[in-house]
Amino acid sequence: MKDVDKLRSYLRRAVDDAQALRERVRELEDSAREPIAIVGMACRYPGEVRAPEDLWRLVSEGGDAIGDFPTDRGWDTEKLLDPDPDRPGTSYVAKGGFLSGAAEFDPAFFGIGPREATAMDPQQRLLLETSWEAFERAGIDPAALRGSRTGVFIGAMTQDYGPHLHDGAAGFDGYLLTGNTASVASGRVAYTFGFEGPAVTVDTACSSSLVSMHMAAQALRNGECSLALAGGVAVMATPGMFVEFSRQRGLAADGRCKAFAEAADGTAWAEGAGLLLLERLSDARRHGHEVLAVVRGSAVNQDGASNGLTAPNGLSQEHVIRQALAGAGLSARDVDAVEAHGTGTALGDPIEAEALLATYGQDRPEDQPLWLGSLKSNVGHTQAAAGVGGVIKMVMALRNGVLPKTLHVDAPSSHVDWAAGGVELLTESRSWPETGRPRRAGVSSFGVSGTNAHLIVEQAPEGDGATGGGQSQPVVSTDGTLPWVVSAKSDGALRDQARRLLDHLDQQPQVTPAEVGHALVAGRSVFDHRAVVVGREPADFRGGLAALAAGEPSPRVVTGTVAGERGKTVFVFPGQGSQWVGMGVGLMATSPVFAEHLAACAAALEPFTGWNLIDVLSGVEGAPGFDRVDVVQPALWAVMVSLARLWEHLGVVPDAVVGHSQGEIAAAHVAGVLSLEDAARVVALRSQAITDIAGRGGMVSVPLPAAGAAELIARWAGRVAVAAVNGPSSTVVAGDADALTELVAHCEGEGIRARRIPVDYASHTWHVEALRDRLAELLAPVEPRQATVAFYSTVTGHLGGPMTDTTVMNAQYWYENLATPVDFQGATRSLLDDGHTLFVEASPHPVLTHPLQETAEEHAGTAEVTVTGTLRRDDDTWQ
DSSP: OHHHHHHHHHHHHHHHHHHHHHHHHHHHHHHHTOOEEEEEEEEEBTTTBOSHHHHHHHHHTTOOOOEEOOSSSOOOHHHHBOSOTTSTTOBSOOEEBOOTTTTOOOGGGGTOOHHHHHHSOHHHHHHHHHHHHHHHHTTOOGGGGTTSOEEEEEEEOOOOOSOOTTTOOTTTTTTHHHHHOTHHHHHHHHHHHTOOSOEEEEOBTBTHHHHHHHHHHHHHHTTSOSEEEEEEEEOOSSSHHHHHHHHTTOBOTTSOOOTTBTTOOOBOBBOEEEEEEEEEHHHHHHHTOOOOEEEEEEEEEEOOSOSSTTSOOHHHHHHHHHHHHHHHTOOGGGOOEEEOOOOOOTTHHHHHHHHHHHHTTSSOOTTOOEEEEOTHHHHOBOGGGHHHHHHHHHHHHHHHTEEOOOSSOSSBOTTSOGGGSSEEEOSSOEEOOOOSSOOEEEEEEEOTTSEEEEEEEEEOOTTTSOSSTTOOOOSOOOSSOEEEEEEESSHHHHHHHHHHHHHHHHHOTTOOHHHHHHHHHHSSOOOSEEEEEEESSHHHHHHHHHHHHHTOOOTTEEEEEOOSSOOEEEEEEOOTTOOOTTTTHHHHHHOHHHHHHHHHHHHHHHHHHSSOHHHHHHTOTTSOOTTSHHHHHHHHHHHHHHHHHHHHHTTOOOSEEEEOTTHHHHHHHHTTSSOHHHHHHHHHHHHHHHGGGTTSEEEEEESSOHHHHHHHTGGGTTTEEEEEEEETTEEEEEEEHHHHHHHHHHHHHHTOOOEEESOSSOTTSGGGGGGHHHHHHHTTTOOOOOOSSEEEOOBTTSOSSSOSOGGGOSHHHHHHHHHSOEEHHHHHHHHHHTTEEEEEEOSSSOSSHHHHHHHHHHSTTOOOOEEEOSBOTTTOOBO
16 A cells, blocks of 8 residues: 555656646747737838827828938939939939938037037937837836846838048048947947847848848847837938949839839838837736737748849748748738738839738638738838838737728739738728727838748737827826926026927827926936926816927926936925824825825824814814824824825935935935834824823024024023024924913013914923833834935934934834924035935925925035925825
C-alpha cells in the first residue's frame, strides 16, 4: 500500500507540474501575441496636413495634395525640368507631394543652438516636433518620461541634405555628422527627451516605417521597452529622387499615383512624417491611456532571389500577409480592408493585387469582399513615411466607420484577374458598419530593397476608445468656474498655442470645458510663459482664447512669466478658524477625487467619533454642529486632507508641508508620517480631550509682532501668554478668560484692533498641562513613520528646517503640538531659507495667506513668493 500511495503522490505532483507548465506556456503565448495599443499619433503630410484629423479630412473629402515643386529650396527648375526622360540631370515631372514650411523649426524649444539646427537634416527636426506632439496628444507629459525605458524606432532613408563631410561648411564643422547621419534620427529623439529604451533607425526604403512599427511591437512584447515611438520621415532636400527615377521612367508624368488603375503610369514622390505612440494593451489600460486602435499582428520578410533586385516578389508578399495573420491569430476573412502599398506602377500594382487575391480574396462571402485602397492616390509616395501614413489613415477610418475612396482610378487594371478572388477597389467611399466583431484592416509596405512588411490594425476594444481627441477621460468635472492653463516658451508661442486650441475646439466641438481643462494640466509640460483662461461656458473660453491669441487684454485671461529657477512648493494647513457651515459640499458634488478622499476620511473618523462626517458637512438634521471643538477639528482635518489630495491629483505635488496648530495633523498625514487611521485618531481623540479644559480660557489675535505682543501682555503675566506667532504683525495670545476680557478692553482703549477668537479654551498654554496623562494614554497606539515629504514643524524646539527624524512624532509630540506656542513665522522663514517660494493653503478658507506674504516680504534675499488659497467661503468654488 505504501508503494501505491507513493506512486499516487508522484502522479499527482506530475499532473500538477504539467498543468503549471501548460499555464506558463499559455502565458508566454499570450504575451507574445498581446495586442499593441496605439495611444498617440502625430503627423505631417502634403496638403497642409499637420495632424491626423487633417489627414482624415483630406482623404474623407477626396482631396488631392499634389502640387508644384517648392520655391524655398533653391531648386533651379529652369534647368531641372525637361520633358525628355533621357536627358541627364533633369526631371520630366514638375509635381509632387511637398510639405510646406519644411525648413521651419524652433531650435530653442528643444535646447538646440542655431548653427547646430541649420546643420540638421530637416527630417530630424520634423521628428522632434512630431514626437512631442504624439506624447501630448496621448495626454502624456514628455518631460515625465525622462529616464524611462521608452523606445524610439524610426524609418528614414538617406537623403542628401547639406554638404559631404569632406567638403566641410564654414561655421558648421562638428555638426554635419550628427546632423545628417541616419542613425542619429532616432538617437536625437532619445537624447532630447532622455529616453533609455532601444533607439533604432530603420532603412528598408519604402517599407521603413512599417518595419519600425513591427520592431517596436516586438520590443514591447519582449519587455525591452515600456512605451515606444514608431514611424518614419521623408523630406527631399534636393530633387535627386526625381532625377534618378526619371532615368528609370518610373514616375507618373502628372505626378499622381493611380493605384491599381488601368491608367497607372508610375509613382509620384512626396514627403511626410508620421509617428505613433505604442504601448502594450494591458499597460495602456492600467495607465488609463485612451486606445485609438490596436496592432493585432505584423510580419516582415524579404523577396530573396526574385526576377530583379528592385522587382517585387508576389509569393513573398503572400507569405508576409499569412505570417501577419498567423501572428494575430486571425483568418483572412476576419480582415475587412487593406491599405495597399499601391504605388501606381504598371509592374508593382498587379503583383500586389494578385498576392491580395490569393490571400485575403479567398473563401470570403460574396457580399463581404476585401476593400482595397491607397493613401498614395491622395498625397503621393511619401517613401519612408508611407507605411505609417497608411496606418494613421486606417486608424481614423476605424474610428469614423468610413472607408475613403482611392483617387485617379479610371478603371481597375486589366493586368489583374479580379475574378480570382473577393477583392474590390474603393473607387467610392463606403460606410464601414459594425458587424458584431471589431473592424480590422491590413496595411502593406514594400521596400525597393526587397523588404516587405504587413501589419493588421484593429478597432479599439469597447470601453478603451470611447473618448475623442487622444486624451484620457478626466476624473475631475464640474459645472462651476474652471481654469484652462496654457503655456509656452515665448510670448509668440503662447499666442500660437491659443490659436491652436481654438482650432481644436472647432474640430472637436463635443469636448467639455472640464475635459479640456484636465488635459491641459494633466498631459502637457508647463513652460515659463503662461496664461490662465477662466470661464464656465464654452463661449467664455473661446472669447478668452481669442483675446490671448490676438495679444489683447481680457478680464478672463491672466498672463505671466516664471522668472529664474522655479521655487519649491509648500502645502500649508491652518489651525482652527477657517471652518464654515457647508464647507466642501459643493466641491464634493463636482469632484469625484475630493469626494473619494473625503469619504475615506469619514470612514477613518467614525470609529473614534460615533458621527458621520458627510452628515456633519451637509447639515443633516440630528448631526452634531460646529459649535463643538470635537466636531470642528476633525471636520477641518478631513477637508484639508481631501483638498491636498485633489491638488496632488491635478499635478501640484508638495516639496514640503507645514501645519499651524492642529493643521500639523493634516500635514503629517500628507507627508506620510501618520497613516490615515492614526491621523484620525489624533485629531478626534485629542479634540475630545480639549473639552475637559473648555470654559476656562480663550484666545485673542493682536496685530503686533511677537515682541510687541509680549510687552502688551506683561501686566497679565501668569494669566496670559503668547500662544502663536503667525507673522511680522500677527500674534495670538491665550490664557485665563477674565484676563483676556481685561486685555481686549485695554486694547480698545489704546486703539489696538484685538480680536477675540471664538473658542473657550487656551491652547498652547499651561492650561493644556491637565491633559498630558490622558493624551499619552489615548494616543499611545500612534505609530509615526519617516516622512516622504519634507515636514517643517511649528512646535517650539523643532524649528530650523525639516525634521530629520519624524518617527519621534508620537503621543508626546502631539501633546507638545497642543501645549507649546506655535512658531509659524519661524517655520515660514526656514522654508524660505530652503528655497520654497510657492505656498498653497489647503483649507476651506484662506487664513494664513496674509502672514505668509508678510513674512516673505521681510525675508532678506527672498525671490518672488506666490501664496494661494484653495476654497472660498462665499461660494465654495475651487481656486
